[in-house]
Amino acid sequence: MRLLALFAVFIAMHARAAITVTDDTGAPVTLPAPATRVVSLAPHVTELLFAAGGGGRIVGTVSYSDYPNEAQAIPHVGDNKALDLERIVALHPDLIVVWRHGNAARQMDRLKALGIPLYYSEPKRLDDIAASIDKLGALLGTQERARAASTAFTRDISQLRGKYAALPPVRVFYQVWDDPLMTLNGDNVFSEVIGVCGGVNVFAAEAPRVPTISTEAVLAANPEAIVTATPGATKPDRALPALDRWKRWTSMTAVARGNLFGIDGDVINRPTPRIAIGAAELCRDLDMARAKR
Template identity: 60%
Template sequence: MRALASLALLAAGTAVCGAQQAHASISVADDAGERVTLSKPAQRVVALSPHAVELAYAAGGGARLVGAVSYSDYPSAAKALPRVGDNNALDLERIVALRPDLVIVWRHGNDERQLDRLRALGIALYHSEPRKLDDVATDLIALGRLLGTEPQAQAAAADYRGKIAALRARYAGRAPVSLFYQVWDDPLMTLNGTHIVSDIITLCGGRNVFANLTPLVPTVSTESVVAANPEAIVTTSVGATPADAPLPSLAAWHAWPRMMAVARGNLFAVDGDLINRPGPRLAQGAEQLCRDLDIAREHRPK
């Protein structure tokens, strides 16, 4: 097969790559706690999630990107990048043909078996999966080192941290709002307390009603949501993604008019690209969510 032949060709160069890494001058830790080492700043980068593309551009490395996955549409220049599949199904032959010296991967979004094949070829992988708001800044700085664009990355991280700090100061004393965050409606899915969105909820003075569940993205029942009786329900709306893409709906909750979120009119939608992609634009998504929770507070009986 052509794919296997391509992979074999790159495998032949693994020894050379290993020799270069023996004298590595750049070393950072990624979000999986693994060391990523390069002998020089990366020149050809493939990003395997839309948020990884955003991080690379924000860190000053947009000109180094040579490949991306579907829905990588921000900034606008990213739309012209060659596609190497989507989050779940990567075109390994295409990735190899692009000759990357760094691949930014999404730890829990990409197929681990495919990542293992890239790793076996000696390609440097940086796992990006921010779990706390400040992890976005940490990723920016780490990528800036790997890309040789530290001044731009440091500036982007400082700007992002400033915006998050301002939101934290503004909403720190607000009354708590219990919240159900709906990822999808069929099956009904949410996020637990270790997901970065839950950190945003906390920042805004919210309380994730399913924070204690074990899976990162748990499936829950309608009855369990009704029993939790959240004061607000939040989902995502269309952002930069195609208008015809399937999105979760809140309409079904009107069948439960006594549930507090429904009775008080606290069914909200936040731009999905701003809150689901853990990049610098999370500050904008957080601001939207914080405003929505303020509306929920205003809806409380006087």
């Protein structure tokens, strides 16, 4: 009986040690113990893992996983188009964090077949970023540090929302790419950031998440501000070649008032805590647009 009781205690302790969270597909991810060897298969994932306190446990990343600086020293196992599966296996990871729509589906199927726990990451809302940090912290056993990071991010966004969201709205066109001309609809993090700043995404109602649009559609929408991603920080006198195409349309409000803005793509395109920095820049830009009325 005593042996049975001890065995029952052992089983109960083992069950309590197991960690289960839900990833961004809604699927449960269970680890028997906190992950100590993690492979990150997207730049934003690498940032989230560092924010959650697990940077020192990342044994492999992909191209452009360049933030924070320490991430640049981690070996690469491929990029968003092709992965070196043999190298991933050789790293003996106990957790692989993948980008649901960024990593090749065929290779994801092969990763699944390896039996290594996969966590799919694709935050679509600002709240998802904070939740992702907390969930990764749970899988890493770094809950305290993760909670501090998620709380700070939520606070920063809340402060921006309180300062700008209720101001007179600014109609915004976000140019993702110039050839072909592409934007974002309302089902993404950056469109929510526009709302935090008191802006309105003029193409929020489009069906595709990344719709291809025409010049005529932009002219018809007549945005008050046009925003695009640039390399490096925003400067008032910065040349924005990607937006030069619009300067001929002097009757469009954004052009007539000089409201063509560029923001460092790393802080607006990656769903990580740094998007709070991009949001602050955008809020200042839209406030400049209001001042020109």
